[in-house]
Amino acid sequence: GAGVSQSPRYKVAKRGQDVALRCDPISGHVSLFWYQQALGQGPEFLTYFQNEAQLDKSGLPSDRFFAERPEGSVSTLKIQRTQQEDSAVYLCASSPRTGYGYTFGSGTRLTVV
């Protein structure tokens, strides 16, 4: 597609529910990043994929967070047993290769109630 597509746009989850957030990057982009953005803050790195390989998951806040990109294109970020502190905007970005700017999706705003 022309851009990075994320779904759903908004998600309200009850505390303790599991959620799955989808990212469809630009076709052919090798690099895929997930970031978390709290209100009024800059994005914080969560995890990175190079094709289907998850090379860095150092930013995932807990073992409740899990990401995958099984075929090197679409990626899913899963959060198990959501907590209120998980409320944030989750941004996906892709890049053709190192040294290029990212193309971001519009994000998924997750609200845990």
Add this chain to the structure above:
Amino acid sequence: SQQGEEDPQALSIQEGENATMNCSYKTSINNLQWYRQNSGRGLVHLILIRSNEREKHSGRLRVTLDTSKKSSSLLITASRAADTASYFCATDPAGGTSYGKLTFGQGTILTVHP
């Protein structure tokens, strides 16, 4: 953790004026990038400046980089109401990852009044 710090946190100007935002960072970098974020939307890449470059232009945007001071500035000339947004600098640290992992600052909120 946030590597870059933008200054000012908020900036309010009239249409037609210039807007200058600054970014300071702590470690050596491969490149520094500026992004814009409209309310409730994703970030849009504006410009990338490499560590061996000192100045770069793109339309009404001018970015400077001073690696000795570990700082960068973004100048928007002849601002328009449509430039109202949050602006973030992001750094790709040297000696870090090989895949361009970016660390973002907290952003400058720019408001341009018509």
